[in-house]
Amino acid sequence: MSSKTSILLQAFTGTNKTVPVWFMRQAGRYLPAYRKIKEKHRLEEMFGNPDLAAKITCLPLKSLEVDALILFADILTLPSRMGFKITFSDQLGPVIASPIQKESDLKKIHNFDNLDSVSQTIHKIKQQIPDHLPLIGFAGAPFTVLCYLIEGGSSIHFNKTFRFLYTKPSSFHKMMTILTENTIRYLKLQQQAGIQVFQLFDTWAGILKASDYQNFILPYVQKIFTQVKLPSIYYLRGSQHLLALMEKSEAHFLSLCHEVVLGQDPILEKTRLGVQGNLFNLLLYADKRMLKQELQKVLQGARHHQKYIFNLSHGVLPDTSVEKLKFLIEQVHQFPWTNSA
Amino acid sequence: MSSKTSILLQAFTGTNKTVPVWFMRQAGRYLPAYRKIKEKHRLEEMFGNPDLAAKITCLPLKSLEVDALILFADILTLPSRMGFKITFSDQLGPVIASPIQKESDLKKIHNFDNLDSVSQTIHKIKQQIPDHLPLIGFAGAPFTVLCYLIEGGSSIHFNKTFRFLYTKPSSFHKMMTILTENTIRYLKLQQQAGIQVFQLFDTWAGILKASDYQNFILPYVQKIFTQVKLPSIYYLRGSQHLLALMEKSEAHFLSLCHEVVLGQDPILEKTRLGVQGNLFNLLLYADKRMLKQELQKVLQGARHHQKYIFNLSHGVLPDTSVEKLKFLIEQVHQFPWTNSA
Numbered sequence: 001m002s003s004k005t006s007i008l009l010q011a012f013t014g015t016n017k018t019v020p021v022w023f024m025r026q027a028g029r030y031l032p033a034y035r036k037i038k039e040k041h042r043l044e045e046m047f048g049n050p051d052l053a054a055k056i057t058c059l060p061l062k063s064l065e066v067d068a069l070i071l072f073a074d075i076l077t078l079p080s081r082m083g084f085k086i087t088f089s090d091q092l093g094p095v096i097a098s099p100i101q102k103e104s105d106l107k108k109i110h111n112f113d114n115l116d117s118v119s120q121t122i123h124k125i126k127q128q129i130p131d132h133l134p135l136i137g138f139a140g141a142p143f144t145v146l147c148y149l150i151e152g153g154s155s156i157h158f159n160k161t162f163r164f165l166y167t168k169p170s171s172f173h174k175m176m177t178i179l180t181e182n183t184i185r186y187l188k189l190q191q192q193a194g195i196q197v198f199q200l201f202d203t204w205a206g207i208l209k210a211s212d213y214q215n216f217i218l219p220y221v222q223k224i225f226t227q228v229k230l231p232s233i234y235y236l237r238g239s240q241h242l243l244a245l246m247e248k249s250e251a252h253f254l255s256l257c258h259e260v261v262l263g264q265d266p267i268l269e270k271t272r273l274g275v276q277g278n279l280f281n282l283l284l285y286a287d288k289r290m291l292k293q294e295l296q297k298v299l300q301g302a303r304h305h306q307k308y309i310f311n312l313s314h315g316v317l318p319d320t321s322v323e324k325l326k327f328l329i330e331q332v333h334q335f336p337w338t339n340s341a
Numbered sequence: 342m343s344s345k346t347s348i349l350l351q352a353f354t355g356t357n358k359t360v361p362v363w364f365m366r367q368a369g370r371y372l373p374a375y376r377k378i379k380e381k382h383r384l385e386e387m388f389g390n391p392d393l394a395a396k397i398t399c400l401p402l403k404s405l406e407v408d409a410l411i412l413f414a415d416i417l418t419l420p421s422r423m424g425f426k427i428t429f430s431d432q433l434g435p436v437i438a439s440p441i442q443k444e445s446d447l448k449k450i451h452n453f454d455n456l457d458s459v460s461q462t463i464h465k466i467k468q469q470i471p472d473h474l475p476l477i478g479f480a481g482a483p484f485t486v487l488c489y490l491i492e493g494g495s496s497i498h499f500n501k502t503f504r505f506l507y508t509k510p511s512s513f514h515k516m517m518t519i520l521t522e523n524t525i526r527y528l529k530l531q532q533q534a535g536i537q538v539f540q541l542f543d544t545w546a547g548i549l550k551a552s553d554y555q556n557f558i559l560p561y562v563q564k565i566f567t568q569v570k571l572p573s574i575y576y577l578r579g580s581q582h583l584l585a586l587m588e589k590s591e592a593h594f595l596s597l598c599h600e601v602v603l604g605q606d607p608i609l610e611k612t613r614l615g616v617q618g619n620l621f622n623l624l625l626y627a628d629k630r631m632l633k634q635e636l637q638k639v640l641q642g643a644r645h646h647q648k649y650i651f652n653l654s655h656g657v658l659p660d661t662s663v664e665k666l667k668f669l670i671e672q673v674h675q676f677p678w679t680n681s682a
Binding site: 154156157158159162163166167209210211238240241258259260261266280282283285286287290297317319 | 495497498499500503504507508550551552579581582599600601602607621623624626627628631638658660
């Protein structure tokens, strides 16, 4: 590392003097340069081609002073190398050609064969960016990936997943075990290639009630955070009812959804974990005056925590204005960071 | 009323000795008799034809000993008589032909012209059912209805709704005002026709953070519960982060989603409101042994409340077994109801 230090990495020890910022989906459709690339290439190609994926990862640097980059890949990149044929549709999102439907389909889940393209992408990114700018790697959490593999794509009620979970619990555990092992190997591969932090995306786990989360998800997530020895962030959408359990995940940071009010949550008040988030991503539709007000509420609430990274509640939406993201970053960086924790 | 008393109505005063049960979507696709009707008629016809709607409302009585019936209608029945052309698709759900897109579209929202078919449906239902069996009326809450009218149908992120809310807050308030007035008139019409209880479905309000809920939704909901003088239930999906505010809604009962653990929630512990719910609807996929265990947890938790009605967390799903619903009702009715509140 150069003499310039990374405020994102400092945040993991609580030694930063400025609040670090990055955005989920910061390399995405809201950027004109991204849209140009997407006109010429299919998503499968954008994820699988190291030159292209590295280029896309670095796109935000041209317009935004973010404090970290996040690897351009998909949470289904891993299962796409575990025997599943996955395509991406603009309307439907990911589509899994032959999803898991019955107990015997368990044998469809292999260990992953080859993810060299991801290692190569990471190498290429590292060549292009300054030493002090950290690269965040990531993986989908086993439950969230399994939801896609069982539903065959996105879902509203996740009926098939719950039917499997409640009628074949031991097979469900077996699938979680295989996915967990693969996720650990995948994250270690990313670590070897050069990522400095990783985020685990458990997007869908918020659909579970607490007791099911505790039985079916938490032990696997704990295993990942214990075995992958890197600064870590755990993201879960719709997380408020699970905070007490997420606190036991062994992650270093929890990334929170907009339902949680920073500085007012009784469970978070007691945690020693770092907190990431949680400005509601749709607030970027508001004008700058309102945006600033809402941002101040989040930042003031964040002062209750010793370790804090600014982010949105969820990914940047395609119709978000670059100008407003710039404004947010400026405001966050100007905020006098003296936490009271 | 006959000498037989309704345990559902007793629950509103906490004088019942048995826990009452009904299910959201109890007149729905899981019933073979419903599916037969649906083969021959479009949904618009089923909602709009009083003979058919009354018949469908009463269908559950043939197989289930539920303690109340709920009017067969849609939460978009009201706006369909307020100038919006609404059709129902099996794949997409409701489709609004020309949704609200800009400020000037405000003039599209009229007062409703004629909902006689709903009054007639209620009259016909009352003729067919025993006096002691209460009929629950309902309406969609203004925000939830407005979500459909702005999005043009169902949505995942509700981008258009939030864009409207954050960029045109005063127009948003105007639309909420008109919808609230219409909802009150609609519920009073149902009251005059003979419903004894009503439930307000605020299905989508859980997408809001607490401060937005407080500014944009709560005052309107309070107005409805204050002005419609009938025993009332307030339903909201994904409600855990809003419970403290929902508690101020002026409803008599709160219907809770599966994220809330009865008997363990600090806000509910203090409320004097009745509680309805909240067995996770997808648990009906589990076998009877597991179903019974989970039901017992819900019922034991419910003992912390003086007023309680059993229901699911959400509507009965189309692939739910009638047999298991029967089993649930038996178990609930056998449960020794001595609350500790």
